[in-house]
Amino acid sequence: MAEEFNIPDFLDRDFADIMDEMTADMPEDIDMSEGNHPYNLIAPTARQEEYFTGFILAEALKRVFPKFCEGYPEYVDYHAEVNGLQRKAATFATGKLVATGQPETVIPAGTVFSTMSTGDIPSVAFVSVEDTEVGGSGSAEILIRAAEAGTIGNVAENTIILQDSPIDGVESLTNPQATSGGIDEETDASLIERIAAYEEMQGLSFVGNDTDYKRWAEEVNGTGVATVVPPVEDDNSGTITIVLTDTLGKPATEELCQQVYDYIVSPEDRDKRKAPVNGAKLSVIPPVVVNISVTAEIELAEDATLETVKTEFLKNAAAYMAVVPEDKEVKYTKIGAILSVTGGVQDYTAASLQVNGGTENIAIAVNEFPQILAENVTFTESA
Structure with a gap:
């Protein structure tokens, strides 16, 4: 809850x-x-002074303190x-x-691909990052980045x-794995917390x-929580x-871990190095993933299905998994x-719910990250 000014x-x-x-x-x-000429002449000035002192000056004073600047990103940036x-x-x-197609078909860098738009969800565009040629096997692997x-x-x-513009010789394409690494710009609240x-x-x-x-680690774009693990x-x-x-x-990608390492150690430019010049070595790693299974017997509401319940449960559970490392x-x-x-x-019924086969809390070590995958969730409908 925001602090009151x-x-x-x-x-x-x-x-x-x-x-x-x-x-x-x-x-x-x-x-x-009220209503006479003297009153009517000075009342507007009094109203303006009330507004100026009670709101304008108060808001100006609030901008002096980072914790009251949420919603005013330019001022948060000034404090940062x-x-x-x-x-x-x-x-x-x-x-x-x-992509599959005719061998020797070239897919140029900058070629635009996209998802389909469905209902209120617009399509998402991606761009190939380098020239790619369909090999003799009739397939090619194309590196892409979101537009x-x-x-x-x-x-x-x-x-x-x-x-976006069909290429002769390309017959079909898809992404066998989900794209990842897209992170939104840091929020005011997050930056204010770092300033504090x-x-x-x-x-x-x-x-x-x-x-x-x-x-230092949490200053790098895309990072969430950095935990320093004491040596064994x-x-x-x-x-x-x-x-x-x-x-x-979520666990940081290998690329993000490398970016944090480079930012702190700065192997190419020692003038920018954060870590002490002599002494400690640095290792930046993602947490070890701990798969959590959930089984439950549930009573469905009208018009609900096990699949729709499972989808929403996974979304809600993912938000909880992100804060579990703090609770351990x-x-x-x-x-x-x-x-x-x-x-x-x-x-x-509580008796029908099991987490990892039991009803006990599951300890999570400082270097671990829990996740619940769809294949590890089993819901059945109660009779």
């Missing part, structure tokens, strides 16, 4: 107070009652700049297409099937402690390990709560 006493002036001040020195025989920070830019989703940065470019497998964390650390160590590595007992290698998720709360466990009761508010679920 308390208006200073010197700005707490209403219309009546201002009118009293403006009429205090007027002759007593002047009729200042003062602290040597900047908003994380949106990133482009990438993936691969498999627009952000999560809009993360589309499911086998959905990119259209060519940075300001709290003023005067503290900036020489490479755990907090420094965490802050008897590990004398001096290696600092960062376990990284992306902004969506998957809570059985939380899974039950998610199921109970899933659309199409009329009821279920």
Whole structure:
């Protein structure tokens, strides 16, 4: 919940107070009652002063403090700049297409492909990043990047099937795997949180402690939560390990891990290096994925199906999985709560719900990330 801004006493002036001040020195025989000319002449000025002090100046004062700037991105950016920070830019989703066609057919860089538009959902465009030739086997693997940065470019497998301008010799195409890596621009709330964390650390160590590595990692575009893992007992290698998720709360890609490593170590330009010049080595890795299975017997609401319930449950559960590493466990009761508010679920019995085959909470280590896949969810309809 956003913190409330308390208006200073010197700005707490209403219309009546201002009118009293403006009429205090007027002759007593002047009729200042509402509707008369003297009142009508000064009342608009009093109204404007009330608005200026109670709103305009109050809003100007709020912009001085980062925590009150949400919704005013330009001011959040100003505060970030003062602290040597900047908003994380949106990133482009990438993936691969498999095209079939006549051997030696060339698919030029910059060729546009897209998903189909369905209902209110518009098509999503992708661009090939390099020239590709259909091989002798009659197929080619095309590297693609979303035309627009952000999560809009993360589309499911086998959905990119259209060519903007058909190429002679290309007979069919699709993406065998979902595209990934598309992250939206950092929100005001996220940047404000980083500004606050940075300001709290003023005067503290900036020489490479755990907090420094965490802050450096989370400054890179697309990063979510960076966790610095302490070395295991008897590990004398001096290696600092960062376990990284992306902004969506999913395990970071190999590319994102490399970007964080390069940002902190700066192997190509030592002047930009964040980590101490001598000492610790750095390893940036995604968390180990822990697959969570869920089985339940549910009573369906009217017009609901097991498939639609499963789809919504997976969406809601994914949001919970993103925050589990902070709690360090998957809570059985939380899974039950998610199921109970899933659309199409009329009821279920606690005795019929199992998470990983039981009813106990599941511990999640600091280097682990839980996920619930569709194939690991089994819903049956109660009799």
